[in-house]
Amino acid sequence: MYPSSKDPLFGVFVKNFKLLLEKHRVIFSAVSVIKGKRDNKFSKLFSYSIYYISISYNYFFKEYDLLYVHYLSHNSPILALLLLKKRKPLVINVHGTDIFSSQGKKIDQVNVHVLKKTDLIVVPSLYFQNIMLINYPFLKPYNIFVSPSAGVDMTKFYLLPPNINATPILGLISRIDAGKGWEDFLSALNILKNRGIKFKAIIAGQGLEEKQMLTMINNLNLSEDVEFLGLVKQNQLVHLYNKMDAMVFPTKKEESLGLVGLEAMSCKTPVIGSDIAGLKTYIKHNENGLLFTPGNVNELAENIEKYLKFSAEKKKEMMEAAYATSQEYEAKRVISNLHNRLLELCTEK
Structure with missing residues (x-):
């Protein structure tokens, strides 16, 4: 998910995540995204085909220290194939709908296969950490890092001079x-x-x-x-x-x-x-x-x-x-903590 001119709020937190990590001098040597929401099955199929091709190319031909993936179920089919030859540490950021929508479906079997090969799982809240541990009991708490969706950017959301509303x-x-x-x-x-x-x-x-x-x-x-x-x-x-x-x-x-x-x-x-x-x-x-x-x-x-x-x-x-x-959810603090954990992961591997 990534914003487009027609759908500027679609996946905006993914864009914010990228921009904030770049401020920590993280280099994104390759990016595969789907910009904007698709309205019909044909356009979705086409966009995902291009998306999976882009992921495959970048996976094998780009240089990087780790692979960071937003959304599990949307990416697990291609990851299951690529991980037959694992190259670098894998981080998957799970957001919620990608897990809830896959429960009881065949895609969840693919999710399990990919999660077992994932080095770090990032979740947006302690609540969702518990959901992951319940649904995937083979996971351990130390495999899961809580990072609230790039946090709140206080340069964008701040207090303005108060309005006194005659009507609330x-x-x-x-x-x-x-x-x-x-x-x-x-x-x-x-x-x-x-x-x-x-x-x-x-x-x-x-x-x-x-x-x-x-x-x-x-x-x-x-x-x-x-x-x-x-x-x-x-x-x-x-x-x-x-x-x-x-x-x-x-x-x-x-x-x-x-x-x-x-x-x-x-x-x-x-x-x-x-x-x-x-x-x-x-x-x-x-x-x-x-x-x-x-x-x-x-x-x-x-x-x-x-x-x-x-x-x-x-x-x-x-x-x-x-x-x-x-x-407590301020973006600089949130991204700094995530950045430090990613650095640790690269050092460990």
């Missing part, structure tokens, strides 16, 4: 796809509106369910209350995070980390998020945000109302706690 603003930054919980967010807003609670909401993102979302906004008579911005470039997100009183993260998916929540926190914006997977590793209920049961619309509405009714002092405490949490 709630935000959703997400792909508009199945499982992301956008419909639960809208349903919760509808409950709040029926209770007479004043709010404004902004939604930024793109996805396969945009039309369904716009239809739902209209059907719930939320058109005056919800503004859909579509895709917002990453360098503009800082303005949205700072504009929000709170960000809602209603995913029902097993997010391995949920970096967007940490980006909001780096702007001192508390997060009201699903009590699930990676999110619950950094959202602390009643401290830096609020947690609710995934898919429970009434509980989500209650948590939003609860936050809006907090005193100014309590909100300030949560804002400061959110910011303190984000500092």
Whole structure:
């Protein structure tokens, strides 16, 4: 996954990972990527064919100290063949969907074969480290290194002069796809509106369910209350995070980390998020945000109302706690730790 001009947020964390390691004087002698999301099976097949050819060529004909791979299942078919003649240490960065989507399928047998030949597995959270140890019991904790998806770049996500919103603003930054919980967010807003609670909401993102979302906004008579911005470039997100009183993260998916929540926190914006997977590793209920049961619309509405009714002092405490949490995931620190571990791996081998 890698960004393209048409899909600038597609795999942007992979691009950030590369740029940040380059600042540590890491040289990428060869790069094989798929730029932008593919819409149909033919284009996917073609792009993966070119991608696998590129990987094979670079594997045998380029000079490098180690091979770093993002996403396991997408790459394990070609890696299984190439590793018949292993050249250098192999590092695989597992992100979540590549594991969850392969469970119970034949591709997972290939994943197991590749993992047994992998020197280091990088995961985005302690939660996902446990998932890997449960699903692949032959792995050992020392084989797995926790590194949260290149971390939060504080030069891109930072506090701006505060806005005093006459009407509180709630935000959703997400792909508009199945499982992301956008419909639960809208349903919760509808409950709040029926209770007479004043709010404004902004939604930024793109996805396969945009039309369904716009239809739902209209059907719930939320058109005056919800503004859909579509895709917002990453360098503009800082303005949205700072504009929000709170960000809602209603995913029902097993997010391995949920970096967007940490980006909001780096702007001192508390997060009201699903009590699930990676999110619950950094959202602390009643401290830096609020947690609710995934898919429970009434509980989500209650948590939003609860936050809006907090005193100014309590909100300030949560804002400061959110910011303190984000500092633990600061990009320079995260990449420095990963860089040191990669250097150790090269020395060991």
